[in-house]
Amino acid sequence: MTDSLSQLPNRRALHRNIASGSGPNQEIAVALIDLDGFKTINDLYGHGMGDQLIKEVAANLRQLCGEDAVAYRLGGDEFAISLIGPLAGTLLEGICRGFLETLTHPVGVAGKKIPVGASVGLARCTAAEPLDSSELLRRADVAMYVSKRDGKMRCTWFKPEFDHSLEALRDLDNELRAGLLNNEFEVHYQPLVDARTHEIVAAEALLRWARPDGREIGPDVFVPVAEESGLINSIGQWVLRRACTDALSWDIQLSVNISAAQLRNPEFPFQLGQILEETGLPPERLELEITETCLVLDPVVAERTLDLVRGLGVDVVLDDFGTGYASIGFLRQFRFEKLKLDRSLVVDAASDESSRAMMLSSISMARALAMRVTAEGVETEDQATMVRSAGCDHLQGWLYFAPMPARDIAPHLSRPASANGARKRPGRKVA
CATH class of the missing domain: 3.30.70.270 (Reverse transcriptase/Diguanylate cyclase domain)
Structure with missing residues (x-):
């Protein structure tokens, strides 16, 4: 035996x-x-x-x-x-x-x-x-x-409670499959504004799932389940196709978040190319946001996949920077076009000197590597002033815009943004 x-x-x-x-x-x-x-x-x-x-x-x-x-x-x-x-x-x-x-x-x-x-x-x-x-x-x-x-x-x-948890996860997986078939998902968009002119320069696609019974299930709950079951590839393709179609007439950049499981899928670059061809969105107007975790889990596969993605003309953005593992060597290896400072770094920098020093050094490092910088989670005028003076190119957060359906984006494209009623709710990264 x-x-x-x-x-x-x-x-x-x-x-x-x-x-x-x-x-x-x-x-x-x-x-x-x-x-x-x-x-x-x-x-x-x-x-x-x-x-x-x-x-x-x-x-x-x-x-x-x-x-x-x-x-x-x-x-x-x-x-x-x-x-x-x-x-x-x-x-x-x-x-x-x-x-x-x-x-x-x-x-x-x-x-x-x-x-x-x-x-x-x-x-x-x-x-x-x-x-x-x-x-x-x-x-x-x-x-x-x-x-x-x-x-x-x-x-x-x-x-013993793991058995009950596992049952709940299996139920959620079944609901996810039904939700995809029944068109229960939709994509909202949160604009990014130019730090100087406040004009909208990009929009980030954010997935929403509202069940027929009125329950709203957050991505932090259903995305890990979809990754484990393999359903994330189907959901990810749906989001990309929907977002590329919606953004076709906007004449701004489109950002779409990509999970670690999608990045490990060897078919992903080819699926992306097919979606760009089907929708007609110019590749140079699309940027993919990935987290440090996606790269650390399997750097060899990630580098190969990102090379194919860039070969299509699509930019790659490192999301949630300041919360994980990235080093200067790591950033040089993957050659990101843009760095997004995590919301926690922006919030903490306003009251903590060490966090502020980390934010400033991150921006300087990005500049040295010819990367643009976005500050996400900007909720107050003081935060906006701070990150703007620190050298950020783009700002994103509830101070300017809440996530909104595709139909609400167009009216905002012709005029600069200003602080608005979206500040009534705290900013939170949801993708």
Whole structure:
């Protein structure tokens, strides 16, 4: 009962070991491990390299388990660890955290350094509350899904409420599919204004979902579900097609947010080119906004995809700058056309000297790299004055415009913007 590639015990061996391990004062703990980004590695380097990576991971797990635990390969990029005995759960969590620590560095495979991550789900049972092997693995699988959903590269213990949460997520996924078929989505647009003239120079497309029963579900709720299910690619194409059609007559730039899952889709650049051709929007009028997280998760794939996007004539904007990982080298590598300062940086700079210094240095760095700069989340005249004097090119926020339907954009294009009634509500980035 051994996996031929990794030489680790297989799934049947795991079930057998769990079944034979119960006894008085015994605790059984199981970890389910799923590699993050493995499909991309196969796509980039070939399945031969993927197989070598599996062998390296297996050797790593075998070493970490020592004599206390047993590592298994269940198939594909999925592994497991079982540990039986007193304090099994505590010991197993320590092994899993040690494994994740090793993955903070790229794995050496055939002379290459391959970045790969993992998500871990943990479950346990005791003689007083026994579980069969299938239920123990199911619980670990649910916990592993939660680890992926919450950001990956983490360990999560199963909790009973996860089952209810999973049911709710599945219901939401079904609602998303029905919503796309039934045209329940619409796109609103928030203008960006020139810092000096206050004329509208661009509009950012923001997705809205209103259910037939009147419920409004925010993107922060449904986008992660759509990314996990793969539905984000269909929704993203719909948004791009709708926004390009709406913006055709506006004679300003159009900004559309792209998720990490879309950027990892090898078909995305070709789908984008097809949408531009279908709608007739000139590529130079479109800019795609991506976050730092999209790039950090898989920089090799991201760079390749963005090169193809730029080949179409479309600009790329780094969104939410100031909240994550970007460095000067990172910005030089990806050659963004524009930097968008995160709302939190703009708000904090008004009252905190260190935040203000960070904002000023960010703008100077963007200038040195020939990037335009937008300040988003501008809500007060004082903030507008501050970012304008700091050198921002464009301003975006409720001080000037709230997001609005496409039909309301045109009347504003012929006159400069001024502070308006939109200030009644706080600004919030929703895409």
